[in-house]
Amino acid sequence: MVLSMKVHQFARGFWDEPSLSLGCKRLRPLAPKLQQHNQHPTSDTTTTTLTSFDLKTFIKPDCGPRKLGSSHDHNKDSSSSSSSLQTGVETHPGGTRWNPTQEQIGILEMLYSRGMRTPNAQQIEHITAQLGNYGKIEGKNVFYWFQNHKARERQKQKRNSLGLPHSPRTPPPPPIIPTFHTAEDDSPYKRKCLYWGFECLVEDHNGIMCKKEEGHDRTLELFPLHPERR
Amino acid sequence: MVLSMKVHQFARGFWDEPSLSLGCKRLRPLAPKLQQHNQHPTSDTTTTTLTSFDLKTFIKPDCGPRKLGSSHDHNKDSSSSSSSLQTGVETHPGGTRWNPTQEQIGILEMLYSRGMRTPNAQQIEHITAQLGNYGKIEGKNVFYWFQNHKARERQKQKRNSLGLPHSPRTPPPPPIIPTFHTAEDDSPYKRKCLYWGFECLVEDHNGIMCKKEEGHDRTLELFPLHPERR
DNA sequence: GCAAATTAATGATTTATTCAAG
DNA sequence: CTTGAATAAATCATTAATTTGC
Numbered sequence: 001m002v003l004s005m006k007v008h009q010f011a012r013g014f015w016d017e018p019s020l021s022l023g024c025k026r027l028r029p030l031a032p033k034l035q036q037h038n039q040h041p042t043s044d045t046t047t048t049t050l051t052s053f054d055l056k057t058f059i060k061p062d063c064g065p066r067k068l069g070s071s072h073d074h075n076k077d078s079s080s081s082s083s084s085l086q087t088g089v090e091t092h093p094g095g096t097r098w099n100p101t102q103e104q105i106g107i108l109e110m111l112y113s114r115g116m117r118t119p120n121a122q123q124i125e126h127i128t129a130q131l132g133n134y135g136k137i138e139g140k141n142v143f144y145w146f147q148n149h150k151a152r153e154r155q156k157q158k159r160n161s162l163g164l165p166h167s168p169r170t171p172p173p174p175p176i177i178p179t180f181h182t183a184e185d186d187s188p189y190k191r192k193c194l195y196w197g198f199e200c201l202v203e204d205h206n207g208i209m210c211k212k213e214e215g216h217d218r219t220l221e222l223f224p225l226h227p228e229r230r
Numbered sequence: 231m232v233l234s235m236k237v238h239q240f241a242r243g244f245w246d247e248p249s250l251s252l253g254c255k256r257l258r259p260l261a262p263k264l265q266q267h268n269q270h271p272t273s274d275t276t277t278t279t280l281t282s283f284d285l286k287t288f289i290k291p292d293c294g295p296r297k298l299g300s301s302h303d304h305n306k307d308s309s310s311s312s313s314s315l316q317t318g319v320e321t322h323p324g325g326t327r328w329n330p331t332q333e334q335i336g337i338l339e340m341l342y343s344r345g346m347r348t349p350n351a352q353q354i355e356h357i358t359a360q361l362g363n364y365g366k367i368e369g370k371n372v373f374y375w376f377q378n379h380k381a382r383e384r385q386k387q388k389r390n391s392l393g394l395p396h397s398p399r400t401p402p403p404p405p406i407i408p409t410f411h412t413a414e415d416d417s418p419y420k421r422k423c424l425y426w427g428f429e430c431l432v433e434d435h436n437g438i439m440c441k442k443e444e445g446h447d448r449t450l451e452l453f454p455l456h457p458e459r460r
Numbered sequence: 461g462c463a464a465a466t467t468a469a470t471g472a473t474t475t476a477t478t479c480a481a482g
Numbered sequence: 483c484t485t486g487a488a489t490a491a492a493t494c495a496t497t498a499a500t501t502t503g504c
Contacts, residue, residue, distance in 0.1 A: 097471050097496060118489080144472060151490070152470080327481060327486050348474085374487060381475075382485080 098141040103134040108145055117150050119143075328371040333364040338375055347380050349373070 100108075107130065111119075119127060119142070128139045330338075337360065341349075349357060349372065358369045 099471085099497075141471080145470095147490085148470065148472085151492095154490085329482090329486090371486075375485095377475090378485065378487085381477095384475090 098137060099135075100137070100141070100145075101135040104131045104137060107131060107134075108142070108149070112146070112149055116146070118146060328367060329365075330367070330371070330375070331365040334361045334367060337361060337364075338372070338379070342376070342379055346376070348376060 107127075111127070116123075121139075124139045124142045127142050128137055131137045131142065337357075341357070346353075351369075354369045354372045357372050358367055361367045361372070
């Protein structure tokens, strides 16, 4: 199959699609990268595009490495300590990776404790919007948080079960996630539901305090988040 | 700090309540670190009041098992009706999986052969747009194609090297790929929700696609659009 | 007390596996 | 049985928390 693609030129230019330009918004003050908008104005070219395939369009001109972070702040406040550091180190105001605030973590854990494991896009958006009230955050952060948290809880559990395998069988297998019905029925709102109630420690058979894992009860049933399967 | 949470409200009406304030902080898992990062300049108090947390918003109608392929809101203009994407491939309400056309496969393989492995969000969009001329396709299809193709080439290679280890050396391992590192990229929020984003290739002096050196940014949005499956 | 050096967490990606449509 | 789609496991990388020497 030959597609009439014009491979020959990998010339650059063109990736900047007009429409998306917005993206380029975040440039940081530091490196002024200039993005190039180049030529090719248009061309609606696309005309061709209709049927032909322009390889060249696949090459991005390269935009500089902009890292940045974003506006924002996050305020790592940090410090108190006097300033100190900031001195140039760059902590750059923008940091690179997301640094969750207590509130954000709290909400996320609450949701997790209620059974949420892999929120869908819609949910992620929602959560992101809510958490945005407490600090900078993006959808992907939420997505990753759930992935990581789920995976790490899993390892932790595994480690524990191996480390002290008493309890022959019934190795706390299924996290069990509550079943979440719809609110309405059982008394959903019965619990007080401390915001961050999770983390609650409980005493196990041996009198050792441990974190109650994924418990079934705890405060729950508040809302039908959709139970994840599994 | 007190959390002034109005717990009682959790009672009924919860969903109706517009919002519930929350603000408390939580302890960190093991080591209580108290960091306080509270964000928001504004109050340092965490009064909570500032923002409210609407639990109910997490529920969302969602409802049904929507499977649909990705329609997902977002501007994706969706399908219905029109076609933004051309050809009217049917929008298949039912959501089926992508069924690539010869042309699409051809282009993808060509790109793969040139070294592309993990296109970033921008590239995916571009590719998607191009391939859209040959049949219905979405960004995630492109993303997955590269992932699967890469992984399967890898297995195939492994199998071959083991199965018939003639050719002592050079077991065609390196697909050639230039270096691919991360890339920079762009835009964080730019996308509403691109399915996922990744590295970006750039052209080097020789016109070969390679990964842009040193950028560390990979910032992109990612997350699966509909996770609910299964 | 401070800050470089070290360590513990955990955010972000990549790779391997699994599941299921066709 | 091929392969699109999705998840889980493994890995990489940064930042926060600690420790340590001056």
